[in-house]
Amino acid sequence: MAWLLHDRPVGHQGPHRPAPHPTHRWWKVMCLTGVDYFSTLGYQPAIAAAAVGLLSPVATLILVLLTLLGALPVYRRVAAESPHGEGSIAMLDRLLGRWKGKFTILVLLGFMATDFIITMTLSAADATAHVVENPYVPEWFHGKEVIITLVLLALLAGVFLRGFGEAIGIAVALVVVYLGLNLVVVGNALWNVITAPELVTNWRGMLTTEHSNIWVMIGISLVVFPKLALGLSGFETGVAVMPQVDGAPDDEPAHPETRIRNTRKLLTTAALIMSGFLITSSFTTIVLIPENEFKDGGAASGRALAYLAHEHLGNVFGTVYDISTILILWFAGASAMAGLLNIVPRYLPRYGMVPDWARATRPLVIVFGLIAFVITLLFKADVDAQGGAYATGVLVLIMSASIAVTLSARRKHERFRTVGFGVISLVLLYTTIANIIERPDGVQIASFFIVAIILTSLISRATRSLELRATEVRFDEEACRLISAAAEHGDLRIIANEPDDRDEAEYQEKEAEQREVRNLPEGPPILFLEVTLTDASQFETELDVRGEERFGYKILRVDSPSVPNAIAALLLKIRDDWHVMPHIYFAWAEGNPFYFLFRYVISGEGDVPPVTREVLRRAEPTRSNRPWVHVG
Numbered sequence: 001m002a003w004l005l006h007d008r009p010v011g012h013q014g015p016h017r018p019a020p021h022p023t024h025r026w027w028k029v030m031c032l033t034g035v036d037y038f039s040t041l042g043y044q045p046a047i048a049a050a051a052v053g054l055l056s057p058v059a060t061l062i063l064v065l066l067t068l069l070g071a072l073p074v075y076r077r078v079a080a081e082s083p084h085g086e087g088s089i090a091m092l093d094r095l096l097g098r099w100k101g102k103f104t105i106l107v108l109l110g111f112m113a114t115d116f117i118i119t120m121t122l123s124a125a126d127a128t129a130h131v132v133e134n135p136y137v138p139e140w141f142h143g144k145e146v147i148i149t150l151v152l153l154a155l156l157a158g159v160f161l162r163g164f165g166e167a168i169g170i171a172v173a174l175v176v177v178y179l180g181l182n183l184v185v186v187g188n189a190l191w192n193v194i195t196a197p198e199l200v201t202n203w204r205g206m207l208t209t210e211h212s213n214i215w216v217m218i219g220i221s222l223v224v225f226p227k228l229a230l231g232l233s234g235f236e237t238g239v240a241v242m243p244q245v246d247g248a249p250d251d252e253p254a255h256p257e258t259r260i261r262n263t264r265k266l267l268t269t270a271a272l273i274m275s276g277f278l279i280t281s282s283f284t285t286i287v288l289i290p291e292n293e294f295k296d297g298g299a300a301s302g303r304a305l306a307y308l309a310h311e312h313l314g315n316v317f318g319t320v321y322d323i324s325t326i327l328i329l330w331f332a333g334a335s336a337m338a339g340l341l342n343i344v345p346r347y348l349p350r351y352g353m354v355p356d357w358a359r360a361t362r363p364l365v366i367v368f369g370l371i372a373f374v375i376t377l378l379f380k381a382d383v384d385a386q387g388g389a390y391a392t393g394v395l396v397l398i399m400s401a402s403i404a405v406t407l408s409a410r411r412k413h414e415r416f417r418t419v420g421f422g423v424i425s426l427v428l429l430y431t432t433i434a435n436i437i438e439r440p441d442g443v444q445i446a447s448f449f450i451v452a453i454i455l456t457s458l459i460s461r462a463t464r465s466l467e468l469r470a471t472e473v474r475f476d477e478e479a480c481r482l483i484s485a486a487a488e489h490g491d492l493r494i495i496a497n498e499p500d501d502r503d504e505a506e507y508q509e510k511e512a513e514q515r516e517v518r519n520l521p522e523g524p525p526i527l528f529l530e531v532t533l534t535d536a537s538q539f540e541t542e543l544d545v546r547g548e549e550r551f552g553y554k555i556l557r558v559d560s561p562s563v564p565n566a567i568a569a570l571l572l573k574i575r576d577d578w579h580v581m582p583h584i585y586f587a588w589a590e591g592n593p594f595y596f597l598f599r600y601v602i603s604g605e606g607d608v609p610p611v612t613r614e615v616l617r618r619a620e621p622t623r624s625n626r627p628w629v630h631v632g
Contacts, residue, residue: 031168036237037274117375235398469541
């Protein structure tokens with residue numbers, strides 16, 4: 001939702017330079033994330049009642065304990081270690097590294113896409129339920145749930161196609177009004193329960209008749225509570241909005257303590273508010289609403305609190321409550337769409353795994369809108385039917401966050417925290433597996449997204465591998481001195497060299513070989529260029545060129561995830577800054593060119609000379625302005 005704040009293209013902003021955002025008080029930003037988190041009250045009590053019946057309050061209490069003792073501590077740690085809105089996925093990227101980390105991230109992005117897409121479709125479907133069940137709505141609306149949901153999704157896509165402006169003011173207004181109305185509904189429901197104690201007595205009697213003792217109740221609740229995991233939604237969004245939270249002017253940019261502290265206030269306050277509403281709403285709805293009304297087609301199906309609003313506070317107030325719920329659910333879908341539009345530029349460009357068309361907002365909006373249409377048709381706009389898929393996406397993201405903080409604590413030798421976060425990870429792992437076994441549709445949808453993301457990412461990486469991938473080239477003082485001295489003699493002669501430690505004889509042999517093969521004159525000085533390969537799974541990078549002299553030879557050294565791309569970027573930078581035409585000299589590699597091509601895409605090496613020349617050709621279309629590549 002943080003990305004709702006600016007009506008700007010999704011286009012690439014640079015690998016580590018997110019566009020600056022205006023900041024706000026933490027409670028206002030809590031409202032921004034709250035349109036997603038708090039909107040689950042629109043359907044959570046009804047889903048809980050439909051899933052576990054009379055045990056709904058017990059199972060909800062377990063969910064609240066997991067929220068406060070599990071998810072909240074995990075994301076307070078994520079806020080401290082990822083204070084610029086990257087979230088737990090970026091933490092895993094840093095902790096795992098290289099291709100193993102990249103593929104893990106791609107899989108998690110598939111689950112994140114599931115979470116956001118189902119948020120859109122489920123929220124729209126529940127908004128439709130509130131529309132259809134309102135007593136003032138014409139009768140012919142009934143049976144048109146799928147059509148109404150598709151219309152709401154189309155309106156959502158249309159808003160993003162036109163551009164979405166300032167959102168935090170809207171979010172604050174929606175959340176304040178919505179929570180205020182829920183406070184009235186729940187408060188009135190609690191009063192009705194207090195003034196009619198026989199209702200609680202009847203519920204307790206039916207509960208003890210159905211389940212022999214409290215341990216059986218807890219055991220059953222532990223088994224079925226993964227169905228209620230929708231209430232865990234919002235934590236990942238909570239850390240994603242961190243760039244919007246006010247900090248202090250004297251905060252260190254790398255670790256802004258004030259912003260971290262305010263974000264932790266945001267997460268804690270949101271969790272406490274939601275926990276209070278979850279416990280009270282699950283209890284009052286199960287006590288006050290007849291069981292048959294929770295069933296599919298019942299008046300409370302997908303809208304338990306709205307049912308209480310109409311039954312106990314009148315249709316006028318109930319209609320106001322419906323309108324508020326419809327708006328916040330629709331806005332939750334907007335936050336999900338914004339989150340989807342943020343996934344591509346936030347993660348994938350650094351891996352080179354974005355097709356060119358995915359840089360633009362409108363094509364992505366159309367694609368995600370069509371996917372939401374398909375899922376709505378498949379699930380027939382049924383809120384309960386989509387609960388499993390939504391819970392799967394939410395649980396996998398929270399589980400990945402708990403694993404990330406466990407690994408981080410272990411790496412920092414924090415034994416107590418490692419054990420604590422490890423226990424939370426095991427609980428969330430159980431919850432996730434139980435949810436997948438019980439309702440496999442979520443992992444099926446996620447698998448579709450995972451396969452689609454991996455295939456398109458690998459194809460994009462292969463097709464973009466010949467791009468000029470250095471975002472900036474910097475030379476230290478010694479490198480500038482060496483280049484300037486060599487440039488005084490006209491065209492610059494550079495010999496590409498392996499970066500291994502070499503003795504004087506090897507440099508002599510390399511220079512003699514190139515002078516003999518290329519008939520180089522003895523007068524002009526020659527520079528050696530050595531590229532040390534770093535993490536080849538990275539795509540874009542900044543190059544820092546270091547100069548040094550060894551055995552009387554002048555050497556430029558640079559670290560890069562790709563050897564050919566680094567050489568090409570360095571040659572173009574020398575051409576532009578020193579106004580000389582650089583010549584680079586290689587020796588041919590022995591081996592199968594197809595093997596070398598595959599090796600280049602995966603490891604960043606391969607047959608360097610032809611790839612360097614092709615990168616230069618694509619970066620500089622004018623042949624006369626292109627640095628020379630010599631191979632012998």
